[in-house]
Amino acid sequence: MHGFNSIGQLNDALTSQRYLMDEGLATVVYLAIRLGKPLLLEGEPGVGKTELAKALASAQGVPLIRLQCYEGIDVHQALYDWDYPRQLLQLRAGGHTPLYSEEFLLRRPLLEALAQPNAVLLIDELDRADDEFEAFLLEFLSDFQVTIPEIGVVRAPQPPIVIITSNRTRDLHEALKRRCLYHWIDHPDLQREVAIARARLPHVGQSLVDQICSFVQDLRWLDLYRSPGVGETLDWVQAFHELGHHQLDARTASSTLGTLLKERDDLERIRAGDLEAAVARSMQRAQEFRQQNYYR
Amino acid sequence: MYGAQQSTPDQAVMMAAVKFGRALRELGLSASVDAEHTFIRGLAEIDVRDRTQMYWTGHSAFVHSPDEQPIFDAVFERFWEGRSLILQEGGSEHGESDARMQGSHHGGEALPQFGGEAKEKTALDGDRTRGDQDIPSAESEDGASNQERGVLAAWSDQEILSARENLEYQDNELAALRYLAAEIKRQAPSRRSRRAHSSPAGHRFDVRATVRSSLETDGEAFRLGFSAPTLRPRRLLFLCDVSGSMERYSRVLLASLKAAIGAARRAEAFVFATRLTRLTKSLDGRDLEQALDKARAAIPDWSGGTRIGYAFSEFNSTYGRRGFARGAIVIVVSDGWDRGDPKILEEEVRRIQLQARRLVWINPRPMSVDQQPLAIGMRAAMPFIDDFVPGHDPRAIAGLAQLIGGLASDRPARKIVSPVPPAAG
Numbered sequence: 072m073h074g075f076n077s078i079g080q081l082n083d084a085l086t087s088q089r090y091l092m093d094e095g096l097a098t099v100v101y102l103a104i105r106l107g108k109p110l111l112l113e114g115e116p117g118v119g120k121t122e123l124a125k126a127l128a129s130a131q132g133v134p135l136i137r138l139q140c141y142e143g144i145d146v147h148q149a150l151y152d153w154d155y156p157r158q159l160l161q162l163r164a165g166g167h168t169p170l171y172s173e174e175f176l177l178r179r180p181l182l183e184a185l186a187q188p189n190a191v192l193l194i195d196e197l198d199r200a201d202d203e204f205e206a207f208l209l210e211f212l213s214d215f216q217v218t219i220p221e222i223g224v225v226r227a228p229q230p231p232i233v234i235i236t237s238n239r240t241r242d243l244h245e246a247l248k249r250r251c252l253y254h255w256i257d258h259p260d261l262q263r264e265v266a267i268a269r270a271r272l273p274h275v276g277q278s279l280v281d282q283i284c285s286f287v288q289d290l291r292w293l294d295l296y297r298s299p300g301v302g303e304t305l306d307w308v309q310a311f312h313e314l315g316h317h318q319l320d321a322r323t324a325s326s327t328l329g330t331l332l333k334e335r336d337d338l339e340r341i342r343a344g345d346l347e348a349a350v351a352r353s354m355q356r357a358q359e360f361r362q363q364n365y366y367r
Numbered sequence: 368m369y370g371a372q373q374s375t376p377d378q379a380v381m382m383a384a385v386k387f388g389r390a391l392r393e394l395g396l397s398a399s400v401d402a403e404h405t406f407i408r409g410l411a412e413i414d415v416r417d418r419t420q421m422y423w424t425g426h427s428a429f430v431h432s433p434d435e436q437p438i439f440d441a442v443f444e445r446f447w448e449g450r451s452l453i454l455q456e457g458g459s460e461h462g463e464s465d466a467r468m469q470g471s472h473h474g475g476e477a478l479p480q481f482g483g484e485a486k487e488k489t490a491l492d493g494d495r496t497r498g499d500q501d502i503p504s505a506e507s508e509d510g511a512s513n514q515e516r517g518v519l520a521a522w523s524d525q526e527i528l529s530a531r532e533n534l535e536y537q538d539n540e541l542a543a544l545r546y547l548a549a550e551i552k553r554q555a556p557s558r559r560s561r562r563a564h565s566s567p568a569g570h571r572f573d574v575r576a577t578v579r580s581s582l583e584t585d586g587e588a589f590r591l592g593f594s595a596p597t598l599r600p601r602r603l604l605f606l607c608d609v610s611g612s613m614e615r616y617s618r619v620l621l622a623s624l625k626a627a628i629g630a631a632r633r634a635e636a637f638v639f640a641t642r643l644t645r646l647t648k649s650l651d652g653r654d655l656e657q658a659l660d661k662a663r664a665a666i667p668d669w670s671g672g673t674r675i676g677y678a679f680s681e682f683n684s685t686y687g688r689r690g691f692a693r694g695a696i697v698i699v700v701s702d703g704w705d706r707g708d709p710k711i712l713e714e715e716v717r718r719i720q721l722q723a724r725r726l727v728w729i730n731p732r733p734m735s736v737d738q739q740p741l742a743i744g745m746r747a748a749m750p751f752i753d754d755f756v757p758g759h760d761p762r763a764i765a766g767l768a769q770l771i772g773g774l775a776s777d778r779p780a781r782k783i784v785s786p787v788p789p790a791a792g
Contacts, residue, residue: 078413078420094419094420094423095419095422095423095426096423098413098419098420098423098424098427099423099424099426099427101412101413102409102412102413102424102427103427105409105412106405106408106409106412108405110427113432113433141561142560142561142562142599143560143561143562143597143599144562145562153579155575155578155579155582156578158578158582159578159581159582159586162582162585162586163586170582201599238689238690239689240689240690240691240693241633242432245397245431248431249397249399249401249402249431250401252405252427252428253426253427253428253430253431253432254423254426254427255430255433255436294684296683296684296688296718297688336714336718
């Protein structure tokens with residue numbers, strides 16, 4: 072059994088990895104671990120889906136095994152393959168090890184996850200894979216065992232924690248969803264985003280963090296083509312910091328906006344608007360936020 | 368504050384959980400027995416007195432997509448307060464709106480979405496589907512009474528699509544629809560996948576296959592293996608206009624969409640008038656009539672005005688952002704009569720083109736765009752269209768099949784068109 076006995080304990084462990092969850096996510100992750108069910112995470116890019124798996128692995132000091140999905144991924148890239156060149160060499164050398172034995176088995180991520188006790192398995196962007204692969208995965212996820220014809224059944228002594236992420240470019244199969252716990256991750260609110268930024272960038276001044284987070288929070292209401300994720304917020308804070316600024320200001324904001332927004336149209340829209348006023352609003356809001364949270 | 372309770376939940380909790388699942392199921396969520404089981408097991412792990420934990424435990428077990436959240440919220444509210452879980456049928460709302468994307472967490476009081484959502488209907492009366500037909504066979508139609516109306520028959524301007532009877536299909540139409548489905552299946556555009564398959568006629572030398580086969584011959588490579596890239600179907604994305612000016616085509620258009628969805632491995636259908644509706648799921652059933660009923664119920668603005676730009680903008684900011692148009696053959700069927708701002712349309716069409724492999728625009732009006740004073744939108748969109756097909760009557764179903772088959776699936780040469788300059792100020 073993985074070592075978390077309460078939601079609070081899990082939360083603390085991940086906080087120490089500088090990954091801050093809200094209570095909803097904490098509950099669901101805890102359940103996924105306790106019930107031994109895969110966790111299907113969806114949400115906009117940049118909300119920390121992949122990060123969660125990394126934090127979960129390092130919190131427990133276990134390896135993170137990552138399977139990045141793409142169109143056309145198949146069993147040989149996901150599960151196992153035979154090391155034919157080595158088999159050939161052995162044949163030529165007249166060795167006596169059976170050709171189809173564990174020795175010549177190349178473990179791909181899924182098999183690796185079965186072999187490693189307590190591993191965290193991240194199946195990233197499953198929606199990119201073909202539906203055939205999804206069907207194959209279904210079998211794997213329900214029993215945590217696979218059959219390799221030449222060897223037999225490989226079973227996990229201890230099922231891994233499985234995190235599946237999807238960007239919803241297509242609907243995943245109902246049967247797969249049924250086997251998983253589902254959670255949609257939203258962008259964090261101001262308080263959480265500030266907390267994340269402070270945890271990740273402890274060397275940056277607090278007022279800068281507050282101001283930039285307020286600004287980004289406002290941006291997310293604008294229905295941009297691509298809303299900035301937490302990762303971009305952190306980049307932007309970092310950019311200001313590297314340029315030696317301790318306060319948000321419109322000129323620097325305009326010149327570094329490319330760190331935050333990656334779509335030309337979004338950039339132009341923000342730059343064409345009243346950036347001065349937006350910055351002033353964010354400063355004001357950061358100030359209020361600071362006062363409200365001063366005693367916390 | 369968080370208590371881990373290892374005991375199994377008592378009988379009362381269990382009964383409540385099962386009732387909870389049943390209430391969700393009645394409202395169309397696919398609350399399977401699996402999900403109920405997960406929920407009950409989850410209850411044993413959390414503090415059942417804590418509302419937040421309860422909420423998220425139920426949420427993770429029963430909700431499988433953000434669209435389902437409002438239903439869940441409404442039922443959970445009642446569940447938590449111990450009220451009766453039976454909800455009356457409330458106002459209908461159309462199906463594909465994505466509550467989370469608009470950033471609202473409402474839905475506590477609002478009653479769940481009835482109406483056109485395909486999932487609900489199949490969940491509730493899935494048995495009604497006739498299992499053995501892709502498209503209803505000719506015999507299922509009462510052809511005699513509708514002899515005059517046919518797919519290529521003359522149409523009158525007065526024909527108004529509002530009554531149910533207009534959705535009945537002629538024998539010849541059904542035959543044409545079957546032909547369309549078969550043609551799409553046969554010649555839908557494809558793309559090369561990363562995956563290779565072994566093929567004696569392939570041009571890539573397959574080292575692995577060669578070595579593998581030489582294991583059988585004591586390490587001597589007698590047989591050389593070759594591989595060729597696999598072809599996969601390319602996504603077909605339909606964006607069809609069902610506004611007032613397109614009314615006379617809509618009936619057949621919808622049936623064609625249904626045929627295409629059924630035939631192509633990866634096809635998506637959206638319709639729009641003033642706003643966008645995703646029809647892929649509604650049209651996915653096997654029975655034509657039933658699918659079309661669902662589809663029509665899902666379209667809130669059937670035969671309304673046209674704001675193509677806004678509809679496309681809706682597409683781009685939701686589905687487009689998730690990559691629905693990326694690498695796809697996008698087929699727009701519209702006369703380009705737009706009452707919205709042509710600048711917006713121009714911008715949004717450009718964005719679709721940037722993602723699409725090819726952007727095809729089928730316009731039923733035969734005249735050149737310059738002669739149509741009303742087609743302002745069409746003119747705005749023109750520079751961003753890869754294949755413009757004027758004068759194609761969507762009611763000529765067989766023609767559509769040829770059109771799709773004839774589409775080149777290579778990337779067209781495009782001029783670099785600079786984006787619309789932002790409005791001053």
